[in-house]
């Protein structure tokens with residue numbers, strides 16, 4: 067195979083800002099040392115998220131123009147519905163404005179107080195919807211030793227699910243969810259074998275199996291790359307194998323829809339879909355637009371065709387791997403194997419002189435910003451730690467990770483080389499990087515609004 071490269075050329079460009087060292091420091095101070103509060107106009111390379119940050123293709127931009135903005139029965143919906151049905155095999159298709167709207171509608175109507183939702187890992191917003199319904203979200207990821215690379219680190223612990231289903235809590239389980247890929251677990255894939263084993267248990271116990279399919283195409287590519295059995299199949303065929311095993315899915319199409327907004331619910335059961343449609347009308351809009359413009363539906367339909375193209379997915383996976391190697395050469399402890407949507411770095415190991423309460427992941431992210439206006443996400447004690455109710459130090463997160471998320475088709479190899487060079491500067495002076503303390507925080511989701519100061 068030829069070496070990988072971007073399988074596209076650039077047709078429209080957008081200038082990026084280059085704040086100097088003084089401007090970077092001023093922006094970070096004004097933001098209370100919280101990168102979520104730094105304006106995008108002060109960011110050179112933004113790797114905060116791969117969600118809603120993709121570049122659309124020429125075909126998607128032209129699809130926008132043929133959008134049908136009719137309130138009911140728009141042509142754009144027909145196209146979207148057809149593409150989703152052909153991809154997933156699910157006949158019932160409900161558009162929504164983004165992933166969490168789908169979760170809110172689906173999980174809120176499905177779950178009763180006291181019931182259990184079990185997943186390989188619930189993404190934060192999924193967990194929030196489960197808990198808002200008065201139910202409990204239980205994560206059963208397959209056990210993986212830290213730093214032991216395994217091909218399917220996104221899998222569900224099927225033996226644990228089996229025990230749970232046969233135990234006293236079995237009757238409380240209302241749904242099982244497979245998040246593909248498993249974002250909270252480094253974007254690692256779920257294998258077909260794991261989805262099959264999960265399906266068998268769900269069938270045996272009459273529990274619905276649902277997919278959070280936000281990164282279904284990346285999951286399919288990684289399955290194909292990591293299991294000889296599925297290597298001869300196209301990514302679309304592998305994706306379909308997994309869709310075939312579930313009763314339905316939801317997805318944030320801000321990821322593998324390669325668009326800036328959108329989401330969906332797709333189901334087999336028409337009676338369930340009718341229930342959800344009622345809720346859709348209440349909170350999102352008429353069922354043929356669901357909180358989106360007709361043109362969004364057209365761009366999404368086109369994006370869902372492009373995202374399963376083998377050349378695109380190969381570029382996506384190989385550029386993540388290439389970038390991970392580059393960061394490692396720059397001296398960063400990189401988590402392996404890499405998935406597609408992000409590269410994760412263990413800031414706790416790099417900044418070994420800081421205790422978790424001194425927020426090493428935040429410290430590393432802020433230093434990267436100061437060094438070169440690169441923005442990444444902290445996934446350490448600021449996000450996952452919990453304040454001690456007795457007023458003592460925070461209960462730390464299990465690990466101090468930083469995520470370098472990769473927007474789709476946005477940054478070229480030279481942009482990522484720049485990020486690695488900036489990271490190398492930070493790694494070279496790791497021992498001098500200061501820790502942080504929280505000055506002000508709100509309750510839940512404190513990472514978005516908290517203000518901090520260096521120690």
Ligand code: F0G
Nearest residue numbers: 115117164165166189191249280318320
């Ligand atoms: N499910 C998964 C697996 C996600 O990663 C996300 C969002 C959602 C659901 C929610 O979708 O944002 O469209 O409402 N993840 C983003 C991220 C925010 O940065 O990983 P949404």
